[in-house]
Amino acid sequence: MSLSVDRDKFQAADKPTLYKQIRLDIERRILTGEWPPGHRIPFEHELMTRYGCSRMTVSKALSELAQADLIERRRRAGTFVRRPKFLSAVLTIPDIRAEITALGRSYGYQLIRCARRAANDADRARLGVRKTGKVIAISCRHSADGVPFAIEDRLIDLDAVPEAATADFAIEPPGTWLLHHVPWTEAEHSISAIVADDQTAAALDIASGAPCLVIDRHTWRSARTLTAVHLVYPGESHKLVARFKGG
Amino acid sequence: MSLSVDRDKFQAADKPTLYKQIRLDIERRILTGEWPPGHRIPFEHELMTRYGCSRMTVSKALSELAQADLIERRRRAGTFVRRPKFLSAVLTIPDIRAEITALGRSYGYQLIRCARRAANDADRARLGVRKTGKVIAISCRHSADGVPFAIEDRLIDLDAVPEAATADFAIEPPGTWLLHHVPWTEAEHSISAIVADDQTAAALDIASGAPCLVIDRHTWRSARTLTAVHLVYPGESHKLVARFKGG
DNA sequence: CACAGGAATATGTATAGACATATTGATACC
DNA sequence: GGTATCAATATGTCTATACATATTCCTGTG
Structure with missing residues (x-):
C-alpha cells in the first residue's frame, strides 16, 4: 500500500x-x-x-x-x-475501505469477532480509562482484491460512543463507521515493527517471521477516550508515506 | 446600547x-x-x-x-x-541526538564510513537526480547509554549543499548538522518494516531475524534534492509517535 | 547604580463602507 | 426541453481610521 x-x-x-x-x-x-x-x-x-x-x-x-x-x-x-519545524510531516492515514476502493481494487471485509461486554482490566488499560463501563471489542480483516491487507483489533468505549451500539460491524468496518459518525479532536499514533507470529501470519497469509508494520492509534474527543485500535500490515510490501509540503 | x-x-x-x-x-x-x-x-x-x-x-x-x-x-x-478529514497527524521525527539527550540518556555517535565522491548510478537513483555531481556518502550509528539506537545511511548532494564539505561528520552527526545549517521546504518519509539481516543485526546488537523499523527520508528545497537518508531502528523497542491535536 | 515609572512604538482588534467576483436561480429565448 | 443571459447574493479583498495592549526604551529619582 x-x-x-x-x-x-x-x-x-x-x-x-x-x-x-x-x-x-x-x-x-x-x-x-x-x-x-x-x-x-x-x-x-x-x-x-x-x-x-x-x-x-x-x-x-x-x-x-x-x-x-x-x-x-x-x-x-x-x-x-520562527525556527522551521524540522523533521515534522503530515501523516495521513485514510479510512482503509476508502483507500482500497480509491485504488480501483475490490475491497473485502471480514468480521472475525465482535463482542459487547463490560470492560475488563485489560480493556481499561488499553483505553486508558479508570472506571468500569461497557466496551465493544472487534477483530476484523481487510483485504484488497482478495489479498489480506491488514488485520484490525479495536476497542470502542460504549459510554463515550453510545451510538456504536446501533452500528452493524458485520457489514461496515468499524473504522469507516467511526469516521463518518464520530467527530474527534485528538489522535495519537504509535508506529512500530514486529515479526509475524503464527496466528498473525495465518491471518495475513504471509510466512511466520515475516516483518509487519504495526500502528496503534488512540483517539479522543476533548480528553475523553473514544477508541483504541491495533492495526497490523504486512511490512515489506506496505509503506506509510508522509510528505510535508511547504510553500 | x-x-x-x-x-x-x-x-x-x-x-x-x-x-x-x-x-x-x-x-x-x-x-x-x-x-x-x-x-x-x-x-x-x-x-x-x-x-x-x-x-x-x-x-x-x-x-x-x-x-x-x-x-x-x-x-x-x-x-x-467540512466532511470529516482523513485521520491525519503530525509525525515528528526529531533529530536523533536531541531526542536521546532530551530523554536524559547519554548520546553516542560513531562514524562508520564517510566518503566524498562523484555520484555513481546508484547514488543518482537514490537522490532522484540525473546529472552527475559530487555527493557525500555517510554511514554512522547512534546509541543511547551505549546501546545501539539506530543506524543511518545517508547521501548528501554536494552541489545542492556545498557547505556540507566543510562539516566534520566525525564529530557531529550529519542529521544534526543539516538540521542547523540547511533549510528545506519538502520532505517525504517512507516507513516500513523489515527483519534484520546478519549485518544489520550485528550493527544494532540484536538477533538476526528481529524486526526493524525503517524510515527512508528524502528532503528537498524548492524541488532540488538535498539529502536522502535510510534509518534502521530496532523495531520492538522503538516507536514512532504521531499525534494530532485539533483545536 | 538600581529601579520605578512613564513615553514611545509595533502589533492586535474592531469598525463602516466600498467594490470585486464567483455562483446560484430565475427568466427568456430558441 | 435545452440553453444563453442576467440579476441577486454571499463571500473575498481592501481602505482609512481608531483605540487597545504589550513591550521596550529611556529618564528621573533615590
Whole structure:
C-alpha cells in the first residue's frame, strides 16, 4: 500500500490577490533562507509602503503566516522568522475501505469477532480509562482484491460512543463507521515493527517471521477516550508515506 | 446600547477577543456534532447580528476556521462544515541526538564510513537526480547509554549543499548538522518494516531475524534534492509517535 | 547604580463602507 | 426541453481610521 499524502492546500490555483502575493513573497524569502530563523521582518508600516497598501492588508498576510507557524509576532518588538519545524510531516492515514476502493481494487471485509461486554482490566488499560463501563471489542480483516491487507483489533468505549451500539460491524468496518459518525479532536499514533507470529501470519497469509508494520492509534474527543485500535500490515510490501509540503 | 453592553460582558469573561470567541463557539458546535459535516453555517450577516459585531470580525473568525480546514466557504452558496478529514497527524521525527539527550540518556555517535565522491548510478537513483555531481556518502550509528539506537545511511548532494564539505561528520552527526545549517521546504518519509539481516543485526546488537523499523527520508528545497537518508531502528523497542491535536 | 515609572512604538482588534467576483436561480429565448 | 443571459447574493479583498495592549526604551529619582 502506499498511503500517499497530498497537502493540496497550496495547489488551489486562486487569483493572486495582493495579500496573497505579500504572503507568498515573505514565505519565499523565509524558505530560501534569505530571511533566516530569528530574522526580524520589516515592520508593518514599512511593508505597507513597500507594497503600497494599507496596514490591514499587510496584517492579514502576516496573520496567516503566523497561523501557519512560519513567523512569530511580538508586540512592540516586531515580527520574526520562527525556527522551521524540522523533521515534522503530515501523516495521513485514510479510512482503509476508502483507500482500497480509491485504488480501483475490490475491497473485502471480514468480521472475525465482535463482542459487547463490560470492560475488563485489560480493556481499561488499553483505553486508558479508570472506571468500569461497557466496551465493544472487534477483530476484523481487510483485504484488497482478495489479498489480506491488514488485520484490525479495536476497542470502542460504549459510554463515550453510545451510538456504536446501533452500528452493524458485520457489514461496515468499524473504522469507516467511526469516521463518518464520530467527530474527534485528538489522535495519537504509535508506529512500530514486529515479526509475524503464527496466528498473525495465518491471518495475513504471509510466512511466520515475516516483518509487519504495526500502528496503534488512540483517539479522543476533548480528553475523553473514544477508541483504541491495533492495526497490523504486512511490512515489506506496505509503506506509510508522509510528505510535508511547504510553500 | 444594549448591544455594546453584551459585548463588554463577552470580553470580560476571560481574555479572548470577540473574533476568537466567535471562532471557538463555531468550533465547539462542529466538534460536538451540533453542526454536522455538510451543515450550512449561518451567513455572515446573520452571525454579525447574532454576535453584534461587524462583518469583518465575523469574517476573520471564519477565515481562520477555513485555514484550519474545519469549514469551507463558497461564494454565493455560503459556508459549510467540512466532511470529516482523513485521520491525519503530525509525525515528528526529531533529530536523533536531541531526542536521546532530551530523554536524559547519554548520546553516542560513531562514524562508520564517510566518503566524498562523484555520484555513481546508484547514488543518482537514490537522490532522484540525473546529472552527475559530487555527493557525500555517510554511514554512522547512534546509541543511547551505549546501546545501539539506530543506524543511518545517508547521501548528501554536494552541489545542492556545498557547505556540507566543510562539516566534520566525525564529530557531529550529519542529521544534526543539516538540521542547523540547511533549510528545506519538502520532505517525504517512507516507513516500513523489515527483519534484520546478519549485518544489520550485528550493527544494532540484536538477533538476526528481529524486526526493524525503517524510515527512508528524502528532503528537498524548492524541488532540488538535498539529502536522502535510510534509518534502521530496532523495531520492538522503538516507536514512532504521531499525534494530532485539533483545536 | 538600581529601579520605578512613564513615553514611545509595533502589533492586535474592531469598525463602516466600498467594490470585486464567483455562483446560484430565475427568466427568456430558441 | 435545452440553453444563453442576467440579476441577486454571499463571500473575498481592501481602505482609512481608531483605540487597545504589550513591550521596550529611556529618564528621573533615590
